[in-house]
Amino acid sequence: MGSPMKVRAQMKGDFADIKILMSHPMETGQRKDPKTNQTIPAVFIQQFTVEVGGKVVVQSETGTSISTNPVFGFKVKGAKAGDKVVVKWQDNKGDSRTDEATVA
Amino acid sequence: MDILRRTVLKGASASGVLAAALTAGLLKPTQVLAMEWNKAAFEAKDTPAAMKAVGAASAADSKDLKLNAPDIAENGAVVPVDVTSTIPNTLSIAVFIDKNPYPLSAAFNFANGAMADVALRLKMGQTSIVRAVAKTSDGKYFTASKEVKVTAGGCGG
Amino acid sequence: MRQALLAAAAFALAISPAIAQDKPAAAAKPAASKKSAKSAAAPVEEKDAATLEFEKFRAKMIEEGNPAELFEAQGEEMWKTKRGPKNVSLAESCDLGLGVGVVKGAYVQMPRYFADAGKVMDAERRVVWCMVEKQGFKEADLHAKPFASGTYTPEQTSIVTFVAGHSRDMKFAVPLKDPHVKDVYEIGKEVVKHRAGPYDFSCNTCHGADGKRIRMQQLPNISTQKGAAMAVLGWPGYRMTGNVMLTHQWRMGDCFRQQRFPEPKYASDTVTALLTYMTANANGVTYTGPGIKR
Numbered sequence: 001m002g003s004p005m006k007v008r009a010q011m012k013g014d015f016a017d018i019k020i021l022m023s024h025p026m027e028t029g030q031r032k033d034p035k036t037n038q039t040i041p042a043v044f045i046q047q048f049t050v051e052v053g054g055k056v057v058v059q060s061e062t063g064t065s066i067s068t069n070p071v072f073g074f075k076v077k078g079a080k081a082g083d084k085v086v087v088k089w090q091d092n093k094g095d096s097r098t099d100e101a102t103v104a
Numbered sequence: 105m106d107i108l109r110r111t112v113l114k115g116a117s118a119s120g121v122l123a124a125a126l127t128a129g130l131l132k133p134t135q136v137l138a139m140e141w142n143k144a145a146f147e148a149k150d151t152p153a154a155m156k157a158v159g160a161a162s163a164a165d166s167k168d169l170k171l172n173a174p175d176i177a178e179n180g181a182v183v184p185v186d187v188t189s190t191i192p193n194t195l196s197i198a199v200f201i202d203k204n205p206y207p208l209s210a211a212f213n214f215a216n217g218a219m220a221d222v223a224l225r226l227k228m229g230q231t232s233i234v235r236a237v238a239k240t241s242d243g244k245y246f247t248a249s250k251e252v253k254v255t256a257g258g259c260g261g
Numbered sequence: 262m263r264q265a266l267l268a269a270a271a272f273a274l275a276i277s278p279a280i281a282q283d284k285p286a287a288a289a290k291p292a293a294s295k296k297s298a299k300s301a302a303a304p305v306e307e308k309d310a311a312t313l314e315f316e317k318f319r320a321k322m323i324e325e326g327n328p329a330e331l332f333e334a335q336g337e338e339m340w341k342t343k344r345g346p347k348n349v350s351l352a353e354s355c356d357l358g359l360g361v362g363v364v365k366g367a368y369v370q371m372p373r374y375f376a377d378a379g380k381v382m383d384a385e386r387r388v389v390w391c392m393v394e395k396q397g398f399k400e401a402d403l404h405a406k407p408f409a410s411g412t413y414t415p416e417q418t419s420i421v422t423f424v425a426g427h428s429r430d431m432k433f434a435v436p437l438k439d440p441h442v443k444d445v446y447e448i449g450k451e452v453v454k455h456r457a458g459p460y461d462f463s464c465n466t467c468h469g470a471d472g473k474r475i476r477m478q479q480l481p482n483i484s485t486q487k488g489a490a491m492a493v494l495g496w497p498g499y500r501m502t503g504n505v506m507l508t509h510q511w512r513m514g515d516c517f518r519q520q521r522f523p524e525p526k527y528a529s530d531t532v533t534a535l536l537t538y539m540t541a542n543a544n545g546v547t548y549t550g551p552g553i554k555r
Contacts, residue, residue: 021326057218065209071326073223179501258478
C-alpha cells in the first residue's frame with residue numbers, strides 16, 4: 001500500500017479545482033547508488049485515475065519524466081460541493097494507493 | 105471488449121471508444137488501471153518516435169493550445185508546467201520533453217466534465233523544448249511548444 | 262560575560278570535528294563565487310528577472326501542492342503519538358516556549374531562552390531536547406543521522422516541519438528583549454565575521470553585503486531585514502535537489518561545507534547563535550510556512 005497522498009478539491013465558479021499531491025519516489029532506473037555503483041531499480045507511478053461523483057473524469061499514464069512526489073491539477077465542470085473525489089494510482093511494481101476528498 | 109484494453113494512446117479509434125465508455129460510466133478505476141501501460145510510447149527515445157507510438161500523426165500548431173512553463177527552470181528536477189486546450193472536443197493531452205532520454209512524460213484523457221486542462225511537474229535533464237500535443241474527438245492532433253532552460257543553479261540556500 | 266561567551270564560541274568553532282574535504286572538482290564553485298564577490302559592480306538590492314521568475318513559480322508550486330505538506334502530516338502524527346522509552350507524546354510533554362503542547366506561533370518565536378535547559382535554543386534543537394528529555398530517546402541516536410538524504414528523513418525533520426507549519430502567516434518575533442537571547446544574538450553577529458577554512462571565507466563574504474550572487478542565485482545580505490528575510494523564509498524547505506525535506510539547521514551545515522569549513526556540531530551553540538542572529542534580523546517579516554527550495 002503506497003504512502004498517503006493529499007487530495008484537495010474546491011469549487012471555483014462553475015468547475016471544481018482539483019489538486020493532487022502524491023508521495024512517491026518516482027525512481028527513473030537511471031541513477032546509480034554512489035556507494036555500491038549499482039543501478040537503483042525503477043519504481044514509478046504508471047497510471048492513475050480521478051473520479052468525481054462516481055464517474056472517472058481523468059485517466060492518465062505517466063512515465064519516468066514526472067517529478068518525485070508528483071503534483072497534478074485538474075478542472076472538472078459539472079461537479080458540485082459535496083461530491084466525492086477519489087484518486088487511485090498504481091506503479092510499475094504493482095503497488096497502489098487510493099485517497100479521497102470532498103469538493104468544498 | 106478487446107478494444108477497451110487499448111488506451112487512448114494506442115490508436116485513433118480507441119480513444120473515442122474509451123472516452124465514450126468513460127462517459128457512459130461503464131469503466132471503473134480498476135478496469136481503467138488494468139489497461140496496459142503504453143510501453144512503446146514511454147520507451148521511445150525521441151519525440152517523433154514517441155508521438156508515432158501514441159498515434160499522433162502530423163500535428164498542427166495551435167494557438168488555442170497553451171503551454172505555460174518557466175523560461176528558466178530553477179531546478180530541472182521539478183519544472184512546473186500547465187497545459188490548457190480551448191480547442192473544442194479535446195479528448196486528451198500528452199506532454200513530451202525532446203531532450204529527455206524518454207521524451208513522453210505523461211498523457212491524460214478527459215471525460216465526464218473534466219476540462220482539457222492539466223498542471224504537472226516534470227524532470228528535465230537539460231535545456232529542452234517541452235511539447236504538448238492535444239487530440240480532439242475527430243482524430244486530429246494539435247501541438248504547442250516552449251523551450252525551458254535548465255542551468256546549474258546556485259548554492260541552494 | 263560577553264567576552265567569555267565569545268571566547269567559548271570561537272573555541273567551539275575551532276574544535277568542531279573536521280570532515281573530509283570535498284573533492285577538488287567541487288572547488289570550482291567557491292573560486293567562482295569569490296571572484297564575483299570581489300568584482301561585484303554596483304550593489305544590486307533589487308531582485309533580477311530570473312529571481313523574480315523563480316519566486317513566481319515557486320509560489321505557484323507551494324499553492325498547488327508542496328511536498329513539504331507530506332512531511333508536515335508525518336510530523337503531526339509523530340507529535341501526537343506516545344513514543345520512546347518513556348512512552349509519552351510530545352503533545353503532552355514538550356514546551357516550545359508557549360506552554361506544553363502549544364504549537365501555534367512557536368516556530369516564529371524561536372530561538373528563545375528555555376529555563377529548564379538553561380540555554381537559548383532554536384526550534385530543531387528544542388524538539389531534539391524534548392525527544393531526549395521527555396520521551397527518553399538517546400541524544401547520540403538523534404545526532405547520528407540528523408538530516409534527510411535519499412529516501413531517509415529523520416523524525417526531527419518531520420516534527421520541525423509540522424511545528425513550523427503552525428506558524429504560517431505569523432510574523433517572526435525572536436524575543437531580543439530577553440538578555441539571554443540578546444547575548445546569543447551578539448555572538449551570532451561575531452560568528453558571521455569569523456574567517457576560516459582554506460578560502461578564508463566568513464559568512465559575511467557571501468552574506469555581508471548587497472549585490473552578491475552565485476550563478477543563478479542571488480545571495481541575501483543577512484545583516485538587513487530584507488536580506489535576513491530571504492535567508493530564513495522557506496525553511497524548513499522541500500529541496501528540489503534530491504527531493505528531500507531539510508531544515509534551517511541543515512542549511513547552516515551546508516553553508517559551512519560550501520566554505521570548506523569543518524562541519525558544525527549538530528544542534529550546537531554556534532548554530533543557535535547563527536540562527537538567532539539571522540532570524541532576529543527578520544523580526545517583523547511574515548513567515549509563510551515550510552517552503553520549496555532549490
